[in-house]
Amino acid sequence: MIIFLYGPDTFRSRQKLNEIVEHYKKVHKSGLNLKFFEGEDLRTSTERFDRPEFTTEGFSRMLFEDFRDEFQQISLFQGKKMLILRNIFSNREFKEKFLSNPKGFINTKNIILFYEKNEISSDDPLFIFLKKNAKSQEFKPLKGQSLNNWIKKRFESYKITIEPGVEGKLISLIGNDLWQMDNEIKKIIAYKKGEKIELKDIEILVRTKIKADIFKTIDAMALGDKKRALELLHKHLEKGDSPSYLLSMINFQFRNIIEVKDMIERNKSYSTILREAQFHPFVIKKSYNLAKKFTFKELKKIYQKIFQVDLNIKTGKLNPEIALDLLIAEI
Numbered sequence: 001m002i003i004f005l006y007g008p009d010t011f012r013s014r015q016k017l018n019e020i021v022e023h024y025k026k027v028h029k030s031g032l033n034l035k036f037f038e039g040e041d042l043r044t045s046t047e048r049f050d051r052p053e054f055t056t057e058g059f060s061r062m063l064f065e066d067f068r069d070e071f072q073q074i075s076l077f078q079g080k081k082m083l084i085l086r087n088i089f090s091n092r093e094f095k096e097k098f099l100s101n102p103k104g105f106i107n108t109k110n111i112i113l114f115y116e117k118n119e120i121s122s123d124d125p126l127f128i129f130l131k132k133n134a135k136s137q138e139f140k141p142l143k144g145q146s147l148n149n150w151i152k153k154r155f156e157s158y159k160i161t162i163e164p165g166v167e168g169k170l171i172s173l174i175g176n177d178l179w180q181m182d183n184e185i186k187k188i189i190a191y192k193k194g195e196k197i198e199l200k201d202i203e204i205l206v207r208t209k210i211k212a213d214i215f216k217t218i219d220a221m222a223l224g225d226k227k228r229a230l231e232l233l234h235k236h237l238e239k240g241d242s243p244s245y246l247l248s249m250i251n252f253q254f255r256n257i258i259e260v261k262d263m264i265e266r267n268k269s270y271s272t273i274l275r276e277a278q279f280h281p282f283v284i285k286k287s288y289n290l291a292k293k294f295t296f297k298e299l300k301k302i303y304q305k306i307f308q309v310d311l312n313i314k315t316g317k318l319n320p321e322i323a324l325d326l327l328i329a330e331i
Contacts, residue, residue: 002105004130006116007139011178016137017084017115018275024082024111033081036271037067039088064097071110081110088126089116095126106133141176150178154185155197162197169202179280183252190255191248205245214249215286218257221331222293229328243320247313250327251306256283258299261291302331 003020005013024034071083088094098105105112114134120127130136142150151167174181188197188205217236220229236246256277263273270288277284294302309327312318318326 001108001111002130002134003111003113004116004134004136005114005139006120006136008119009139009141009178010117011182012142013115013117013137013139016139017113020113021082021084021275028080028082035070035081035083037063037083037085037088039063039086039091039094063091064094067094068097071105071108071112082113083110084113084115086115087118088114089118089120089124095124099125099129102129102133142178143176147171147176151181151185154182155189158185158189160189160192160194160197163199165199166197166202169199170206173202173206183280183283187248187252190252191244204242205248214246214253215290217328218250218253218290219293221328222290226328226331230325233324233328237321243324244313246324247306247310247320247327251303251310253287254299254303254306256287257291257294258296258303260284260287261294261296261299264288264291265296305330 005016007013021034028034067083067085071081088098114130148167148171151170152162155162155166170181170184174184184206188201191205192201214236217229217232220226220232233246237243259277260273263276268276273288274281274284291299305327309318309323313320313323
């Protein structure tokens with residue numbers, strides 16, 4: 001069986017890929033017949049499955065040979081193999097070799113999954129082949145009522161109710177970038193702590209052109225450069241970002257860092273974290289780098305302080321701006 005997932009909406013295609021992989025792993029619990037192959041040149045790829053045995057020299061030649069050998073090898077374990085080929089369309093040599101004798105791949109009982117995040121030409125020979133011979137699914141950007149429904153279901157998946165009009169307000173501010181939309185939804189939910197989401201919450205928490213680059217602030221905090229962290233924090237405030245917005249962003253990002261740190265502590269590889277973490281690859285990369293700068297004990301302590309600051313602000317014990325200054329000073 002050949003499966004082909006493609007299209008510009010990489011959020012939903014990535015979800016579908018994860019869904020297929022998780023289903024396979026449930027059926028084939030050993031996971032020893034699940035293999036990943038990356039098609040982009042390792043020197044230019046910014047988002048990939050890390051495979052330490054790959055080298056940049058002769059990458060495309062080795063990729064096809066590696067894939068073919070894995071495909072032809074008889075497994076010692078029962079069950080189907082699943083071979084995932086990602087971003088293969090940029091690898092001309094692989095495509096030529098694959099298409100030179102494709103019959104054996106078409107009739108296989110194993111699963112070959114092509115996942116493509118890059119733009120594909122409709123006259124590409126591999127695209128034509130896959131559209132004819134694979135179970136293909138295209139992920140076009142959502143719009144109109146489909147986008148509204150996606151946002152509503154996303155909130156429902158967290159068992160959160162929303163005020164009428166929240167979907168439309170989010171769309172007007174963010175558009176149909178589901179990676180950003182999902183991050184904003186998680187941030188809003190974290191801020192509201194299970195309460196109903198109202199239109200005013202969207203106004204307070206969501207920014208479009210004024211983006212709080214909170215990673216730089218957290219990086220400064222991790223390096224112990226409190227002066228720099230405070231400078232960055234006050235730049236956000238000067239731009240108009242509210243203290244509540246900034247605290248929710250700090251809270252959200254530290255939650256991500258803790259999640260990634262937990263995976264690192266459980267000896268999960270970067271490629272596994274990319275597949276399993278439910279947020280944007282850019283956020284994973286930033287969180288992964290920051291997680292290395294903190295111990296797990298330090299992260300738990302910081303998260304407790306964030307909770308206490310949030311409580312002090314909401315109960316009126318501290319001025320929001322002073323509370324943020326104290327938070328950074330105490331970390």
